[in-house]
Amino acid sequence: MLDIKSLSIGFSSYSFGLKKHTVLAIRSLDLSVSKKEVLAVVGQSGAGKSLLAHALLGILPRNASLSGDLTFKGKKLTPKDMALLRGREIALIPQSMTYLNPLLKVGVQIARAAELSGVSPKASWKATLEALRRYRLEEKIARRFPFQLSGGMARRILTATATIGKADLILADEPTNGLDQATAGETLGHLRGLADAGKAVLLITHDIEAALSIADRVTVFCGGVTVEEARASDFNGSGKLRHPYSRALWDALPGRGFVKSLPARSPISSSGGCPFIFFCEKSTPLCEGSLPGIKNLNQGCVRCHHA
Ligand SMILES: Nc1ncnc2c1ncn2[C@@H]1O[C@H](COP(=O)(O)OP(=O)(O)OP(=O)(O)O)[C@@H](O)[C@H]1O
Numbered sequence: 001m002l003d004i005k006s007l008s009i010g011f012s013s014y015s016f017g018l019k020k021h022t023v024l025a026i027r028s029l030d031l032s033v034s035k036k037e038v039l040a041v042v043g044q045s046g047a048g049k050s051l052l053a054h055a056l057l058g059i060l061p062r063n064a065s066l067s068g069d070l071t072f073k074g075k076k077l078t079p080k081d082m083a084l085l086r087g088r089e090i091a092l093i094p095q096s097m098t099y100l101n102p103l104l105k106v107g108v109q110i111a112r113a114a115e116l117s118g119v120s121p122k123a124s125w126k127a128t129l130e131a132l133r134r135y136r137l138e139e140k141i142a143r144r145f146p147f148q149l150s151g152g153m154a155r156r157i158l159t160a161t162a163t164i165g166k167a168d169l170i171l172a173d174e175p176t177n178g179l180d181q182a183t184a185g186e187t188l189g190h191l192r193g194l195a196d197a198g199k200a201v202l203l204i205t206h207d208i209e210a211a212l213s214i215a216d217r218v219t220v221f222c223g224g225v226t227v228e229e230a231r232a233s234d235f236n237g238s239g240k241l242r243h244p245y246s247r248a249l250w251d252a253l254p255g256r257g258f259v260k261s262l263p264a265r266s267p268i269s270s271s272g273g274c275p276f277i278f279f280c281e282k283s284t285p286l287c288e289g290s291l292p293g294i295k296n297l298n299q300g301c302v303r304c305h306h307a
Pocket residue numbers: 011025043044045046047048049050051052061063095206
């Protein structure tokens with residue numbers, strides 16, 4: 001359904017002396033997701049996860065530049081296509097609550113999203129009430145403005161808004177942030193259900209355990225680079241993970257007793273090499289100079305000179 005080849009996203013900035021240069025936030029990213037599949041994109045804060053979703057919708061900030069090929073249902077995505085498909089065939093559960101219109105009651109916002117994505121105006125209100133029920137929100141919530149919602153309610157409204165229509169690709173950016181475990185489980189279960197029914201889901205999250213509960217495959221982001229793509233079942237502590245960064249992420253989980261600590265945010269390479277170089281026990285000068293190519297390994301792939 002979605003195929004991304006060599007995606008790079010850079011931001012222009014000015015250094016001392018007003019010299020303009022570009023900082024790459026995503027580098028040479030390849031990724032694909034098929035219908036009936038949940039692909040989890042995991043990584044620390046600043047890894048480039050939200051940028052990926054925004055690139056697919058054509059809503060990157062103005063100072064961003066993009067290169068690479070994005071293909072949706074076999075057709076190359078142009079900026080014009082992105083604007084047309086947004087909300088109709090590709091829907092986003094945004095990370096930020098600011099995507100809710102503060103001046104519109106939330107029921108109207110959900111119903112509008114349904115209509116944009118192909119639900120008839122007659123059926124959209126009934127669908128809105130069903131969506132609210134699915135996320136255990138009472139009917140009266142439909143008449144509230146966003147500022148009258150709790151954080152968890154707003155998160156569920158964003159999920160209801162993105163999943164109510166007929167979009168075939170759902171980009172879920174941190175859909176469980178701020179939810180208690182039971183409600184988060186329901187949201188994840190619904191996303192899995194949508195994939196089982198034929199949609200493709202890109203689940204963006206820093207919560208590996210949540211990702212593993214529904215994902216088929218996992219892509220690990222580090223400093224704007226996909227360092228590994230693995231089957232969800234490879235995250236089981238039996239040494240199947242291929243990249244030192246994926247292993248470090250796994251070892252840093254609370255359930256693993258915080259075996260290792262990680263830097264506070266995703267490491268970034270300024271030299272164009274591997275972003276994990278300064279934290280990796282195996283790093284050599286080769287890792288600093290060049291980004292390793294993608295190697296297929298044990299039914300997954302990895303970008304590491306030493307794998
Ligand atoms: N408008 C911008 N100008 C310059 N840099 C930006 C801009 N927007 C994002 N970035 C940078 O791009 C990188 C990736 O940001 P992104 O929001 O995709 O991270 P993320 O992986 O979603 O993190 P989080 O888990 O905290 O949501 C960060 O280093 C961020 O500072």
